[in-house]
Amino acid sequence: MSAEDLEKYETDMELQLYREYRDIVRQFTYVVETERRFYLANAVEVNVRGAEAETYFEVEMSDAWVWDMYRPARFVKHVRVLTFKDVNVEELDKPDMTLP
Numbered sequence: 001m002s003a004e005d006l007e008k009y010e011t012d013m014e015l016q017l018y019r020e021y022r023d024i025v026r027q028f029t030y031v032v033e034t035e036r037r038f039y040l041a042n043a044v045e046v047n048v049r050g051a052e053a054e055t056y057f058e059v060e061m062s063d064a065w066v067w068d069m070y071r072p073a074r075f076v077k078h079v080r081v082l083t084f085k086d087v088n089v090e091e092l093d094k095p096d097m098t099l100p
Contacts, residue, residue: 017067020074021040021065021067024040024065025040025092027040027042028040028041028042028063028064028065028092029041029042029043029091029092030042030043030044030061030089030090030091030092031088031089031090031092032044032059032061032087032088032089032090033087033088034059034081034083034085034086034087034088035083035085035086036081036083037066037067037068037081038066038067039061039064039065039066039067039079040064040065040067041061041062041063041064041065041079042062042063042064043061043062043063044059044060044061044089045059045060045061046058046059046087046089047059047060049082055084056082056083056084057081057082057083057084057085057087058080058081058082059080059081059082059083059087059089060078060079060080060081061078061079061080061081062077062078063077064076064077064078064079066079
């Protein structure tokens with residue numbers, strides 16, 4: 001596969017992933033960003049672990065979707081992430097999801 005073919009493949013996969021995200025985002029409560037990945041989840045727990053010099057974050061998510069174009073199964077029941085970098089957790093605003 002040439003570099004041009006690989007670039008086109010990655011561009012197509014990113015577009016497909018964005019479309020999937022757009023279609024499912026309303027099903028989730030939280031957006032979680034780590035240094036490596038982006039997640040949608042309905043339950044999130046962040047715990048600080050380790051000693052002062054070796055502090056890291058343990059992020060546990062349930063009923064999650066993983067933003068990763070190289071991963072065929074993006075929906076997971078439970079995921080646990082360990083990271084020494086920042087973790088960003090935001091609650092999604094769902095103004096258009098009112099019941100009749």
